[in-house]
Amino acid sequence: MAGLTLREVAKSYGDTDVITNLDLDIQDGEFVVFVGPSGCGKSTLLRMIAGLEEITGGTIAIGNKVVNDIAPAKRGVAMVFQTYALYPHMTVYKNMAFGLKQAKTPADEIDRRVKAAAETLEITPLLERTPRALSGGQRQRVAIGRAIVREPEVFLFDEPLSNLDAALRVQTRIEIARLHKRLGTTMIYVTHDQVEAMTLADKIIVLRDGNIEQVGSPIELYEKPQNMFVAQFIGSPKMNFFKAEELNDKGQSYLKGEADIIGIRPEHLKLAGKTDALITATPDLIENLGEIALVHCKTASSMEFIAKTTDLSAFPVGKEVKLTANTSVLNFFNSTSQQAV
Amino acid sequence: MSPFVRSSRFGTFFWPILAWVLALLFFFPIFWMVLTSFKTDADAVKPEFLFFFTPTLENYFNMTENYDYWRFAINSGITSVFATLFTLSVGVPAAYAMAFNPSRHTKDILVWMLSTKMLPAAAVLYPMTFLTKNMLGLFDTHFLVILVLSLINLPIVIWMLFTYFKEIPKEIIEAGKMDGVSFWGEMGDIVLPLAWGGLASTALLCFIFCWNEAYWTVRLTTTDAATLSKLIEGNRAPEGLFFGRLSAVSTAAVGPIVVLGWFCQKQLVRGLTFGAVK
Numbered sequence: 001m002a003g004l005t006l007r008e009v010a011k012s013y014g015d016t017d018v019i020t021n022l023d024l025d026i027q028d029g030e031f032v033v034f035v036g037p038s039g040c041g042k043s044t045l046l047r048m049i050a051g052l053e054e055i056t057g058g059t060i061a062i063g064n065k066v067v068n069d070i071a072p073a074k075r076g077v078a079m080v081f082q083t084y085a086l087y088p089h090m091t092v093y094k095n096m097a098f099g100l101k102q103a104k105t106p107a108d109e110i111d112r113r114v115k116a117a118a119e120t121l122e123i124t125p126l127l128e129r130t131p132r133a134l135s136g137g138q139r140q141r142v143a144i145g146r147a148i149v150r151e152p153e154v155f156l157f158d159e160p161l162s163n164l165d166a167a168l169r170v171q172t173r174i175e176i177a178r179l180h181k182r183l184g185t186t187m188i189y190v191t192h193d194q195v196e197a198m199t200l201a202d203k204i205i206v207l208r209d210g211n212i213e214q215v216g217s218p219i220e221l222y223e224k225p226q227n228m229f230v231a232q233f234i235g236s237p238k239m240n241f242f243k244a245e246e247l248n249d250k251g252q253s254y255l256k257g258e259a260d261i262i263g264i265r266p267e268h269l270k271l272a273g274k275t276d277a278l279i280t281a282t283p284d285l286i287e288n289l290g291e292i293a294l295v296h297c298k299t300a301s302s303m304e305f306i307a308k309t310t311d312l313s314a315f316p317v318g319k320e321v322k323l324t325a326n327t328s329v330l331n332f333f334n335s336t337s338q339q340a341v
Numbered sequence: 342m343s344p345f346v347r348s349s350r351f352g353t354f355f356w357p358i359l360a361w362v363l364a365l366l367f368f369f370p371i372f373w374m375v376l377t378s379f380k381t382d383a384d385a386v387k388p389e390f391l392f393f394f395t396p397t398l399e400n401y402f403n404m405t406e407n408y409d410y411w412r413f414a415i416n417s418g419i420t421s422v423f424a425t426l427f428t429l430s431v432g433v434p435a436a437y438a439m440a441f442n443p444s445r446h447t448k449d450i451l452v453w454m455l456s457t458k459m460l461p462a463a464a465v466l467y468p469m470t471f472l473t474k475n476m477l478g479l480f481d482t483h484f485l486v487i488l489v490l491s492l493i494n495l496p497i498v499i500w501m502l503f504t505y506f507k508e509i510p511k512e513i514i515e516a517g518k519m520d521g522v523s524f525w526g527e528m529g530d531i532v533l534p535l536a537w538g539g540l541a542s543t544a545l546l547c548f549i550f551c552w553n554e555a556y557w558t559v560r561l562t563t564t565d566a567a568t569l570s571k572l573i574e575g576n577r578a579p580e581g582l583f584f585g586r587l588s589a590v591s592t593a594a595v596g597p598i599v600v601l602g603w604f605c606q607k608q609l610v611r612g613l614t615f616g617a618v619k
Contacts, residue, residue, distance in 0.1 A: 052515050073521025085512035089534045098530075099520035146516075 002063035002076065002153040003028040003186060004049065010057035011044055011210075018044050019210040021058070026188065026203070031180050034190045035197040036207035036233070042190045043158055045207070049188065050079050050156050062154060073102065078147035079156040082163065084139045086131040086146070092118075093127040096146045103150075110149075117148040120179075137168045144179070157189040161196065173199060194234050198222070206230050224331070228338045231263050231331060237294060239263045240305035242279060243335070248322075251278035254330065259341040263331035266294070269307035269323050271314040277322035281305070283315040297323075371595075378588035385584035400589035410593060413572040417594075420483055420558075420568060421551035424490035428498050428547050431491070433540075436502035437532065441514060451503065454496040462493075462556050473561060481562045489561060490551045498547050505539025506532065545605050552598050569594035 004026040011019040019041045026032050034042040047053040049060060051072035059066050067075045078099075086095050093114055100110045118124045121141045131139055140160060147155055157176070161169045177200055180187050191197055197204050198218045206213040206221065206229070214221060214230045225231035225239075232238040242262045244252050254262060262278070272278070285296040295307045295315045307315065307323065315321060332341040377385050379396040404410045439447045469489075474480040479488075509532065517531045533540065555570040562571055573594055576587050 050519065052518060071521070072518045077519075079516070079519050081512045081516060083510060083512050085510065085516040087513060087516070087531060098517075098522075102521040102523075102526065146520075150520075 003030070004154065004188075005061040006049075006058065007061075008058035009045075009048065009055055009060060011041070011048060011053065012056050017210060019048075022210070022212060024205065024212065024215070026186060029184050029186055031177075031187045031189065031200055031202045033197040033201035033204050034188065034207055035192065035194060035204055036213075038192060039209075040207040041210040042192075042207050044210075046079075046156055046158055046188060046190045049154075050077055051075050052079075073099070076153035077156055078150045078152035078154075079158065080140075080143045080147050080160045082159040084131075084143040084163075086139060086142055088131050091128050091130055092123065092134070092142050092145075095131070095142055096149050099146065099150050113149045113151070114145075117145045120148065120182075121145050136164055137172065140164060140172060144176075148179075148183075153186065155185055155187040157187065159191055160189075161191075162193075176200065194236060198234070204234075206233060223329075224340070225263075226340050228261070228263070228333050228340075231333070231340075235265055237266050237306045237308070239265050239331070240269070241333070242299075242303075242305070246279060246299045246301055246303050248277050248280060250276065254278075254327070255332070257341065258334045258337075259332035260335050261333040263333055264325045265329065266306045266308035268325040268329045269305075270309070270325065271311075272322040272324035276324045278325065279323045280320060281323060282320050283307075283317050286312065286315065286317060288312070297321075374588045375592050376588075377584055378592045380585050380588075382583045382585040385588070386582065400585045401593070403586060404589050404593065408572065408576070408590070410572065410590070413567055413569045414593070414597070416483070416486075416566055417552055417568040417570075420486040420490060420566070421548050423483075424487045424494065424551045425544055425548045427487060427491045428494050429540075429544060432495060432498040432502050432543075436499050436506050437528075439499075440503050440506035440509075441511070451500065454499055458493075458496050466560060469557075470560065481565050481567070483566045485561055486558055486566045486568065489557045490554055493554070493557070494547050494550050497550075498543055501543045501546070502536070502539065505536045505543070508539075509535050541605070545602070549598055549602065 006022055006024040009019060009022045010017070022045070034045060036042050044053055048055050051067065051070065055068060059068055061067065062075055062077065087098065090098065096114045096117060097110045100113065115124070118127055121144060123138065123141050123145060126134060126138060126142070131142065134142065143160070161172055164172060173196060189200060201218055203215060204218055204221050205215050208229055214226045221230060221234045225234065228241065240263065242251065242264065244255055244260060247262065251262065279299060281297040281299045283295045283297050287294040293309055293312050295309055296304060297307060298304055309315060333339065334341050378400055379398070380390065380394050381397055381399060384390045384394050439451065473485055479485040513531060513535070514527065517527050522530060558568045558570045559574050562568065573587070573590050576583065576590050
């Protein structure tokens with residue numbers, strides 16, 4: 001097992017910089033999630049760690065060993081691909097054994113490891129089948145199994161759940177979390193789905209345009225986002241931003257110094273008492289999800305935002321309401337720098 | 342297709358009949374050729390013996406005894422096999438490189454390769470003959486025929502292989518890299534097994550093209566490296582119209598390739614890549 005150290009890592013294709021001077025430390029045994037919108041460089045970064053993509057600057061070290069010029073298979077990493085990338089002409093057993101065979105592992109050792117991994121993933125009955133005879137979920141397990149048998153120091157997952165249907169995605173997500181608990185191996189996981197990031201990660205790394213926007217535990221990112229991008233990217237529905245003109249006097253009184261925007265998460269908005277109203281708005285649409293409802297509101301200046309509530313009677317459609325939130329959950333930002341204040 | 346064609350009774354009868362008529366029309370010359378090969382030269386030109394005649398193997402005996410059929414057939418076999426092998430040994434790496442490590446110019450290179458097929462062969466006939474005969478001393482050698490057959494088929498072979506290789510998901514190759522497979526392992530254990538169906542059909546097609554090639558083999562050979570095309574050509578006009586003999590030669594030239602195609606067609610229709618991803 002090993003941690004990772006990335007120093008001034010850069011990647012460019014010709015004149016286009018994809019990743020610029022990125023520093024990152026990943027502790028041994030950590031579950032780290034790279035998250036960000038498409039094109040932010042998260043997959044490229046993962047592929048650079050895997051060795052499938054050359055780096056144009058800096059160093060990547062796995063454990064204490066700089067791996068810049070080391071072939072993918074010799075880095076002690078194993079990767080699970082988005083498309084599974086199983087060898088279609090080999091049985092499940094051979095798929096899992098292939099990497100070990102390349103490493104000249106003795107046959108009985110290969111057999112032991114493949115069977116143990118199959119046992120863990122409950123795919124023992126599938127060992128003699130070919131990938132085409134498997135369902136999407138089963139293929140995903142085989143792909144994970146292929147990574148497990150190599151007993152890598154670091155697991156790399158490249159959006160492994162995005163080809164599964166919703167129910168299977170939740171189930172597999174839990175299995176991956178269990179797997180991490182049992183193996184205790186460092187795992188790096190790429191996703192654009194912030195729910196996956198929140199549920200799986202010890203540490204989330206939010207990327208945008210090849211730069212790290214914030215590194216922290218899911219709760220840190222959720223409660224104390226360092227900038228407006230992270231604030232909106234983490235959490236669903238996203239955080240509402242209120243400028244001074246959309247706030248009541250009370251609301252405006254919170255804006256001090258650099259701060260000119262208040263960020264409030266939809267679930268923190270509630271009906272105000274007599275003195276603590278921050279915003280005046282009119283609910284104009286309700287999406288009732290059953291256990292919870294999303295109330296789409298408009299301020300007097302026609303700014304739209306969402307409140308999340310369990311108490312629908314507090315939000316009569318078409319009638320003006322006064323809303324507030326506890327001061328402890330308010331986030332303050334500067335609109336010019338986009339940073340938290 | 343218009344709804345009229347799809348639903349009417351006229352359509353359900355008319356189109357199959359038209360198809361049969363066309364098929365028979367196309368097939369007839371070949372049928373006639375095979376039939377004629379069993380007639381004497383005298384019977385061959387008489388309309389009353391078109392379908393009803395006394396069959397004879399005389400032409401075939403004549404062909405093998407007096408015209409050295411086997412030598413030509415062996416030459417055809419040797420040149421086609423080696424040209425196919427050579428074409429593949431150049432084409433596989435070329436197509437592999439372009440499919441898995443494409444550059445900005447890959448498309449241009451592919452189009453350029455194909456454009457060489459647009460050059461009229463007749464335009465280079467004289468330079469080729471002069472060079473090989475008077476300067477290089479390669480005229481009428483197996484080497485020359487193999488080289489020429491390889492070169493004229495290379496563009497089409499690279500194009501075919503390129504499209505087959507393209508169908509192999511890149512992630513599978515990358516998974517191989519993660520598993521630590523060597524270059525040769527990647528070729529032997531991943532690329533070729535996955536592209537096997539495509540590789541086999543490319544090889545077969547290349548072999549057929551080589552076997553059937555007439556323009557160059559007729560003009561760049563005389564005896565030593567002469568192929569079946571040359572044999573057919575040699576049995577033509579000068580001595581008059583010997584249709585029986587000519588038909589026998591032609592049938593014997595076409596036969597092997599038809600049989601080969603017949604046996605291979607099932608093996609060729611195999612989509613191994615299906616189910617690899619997603």
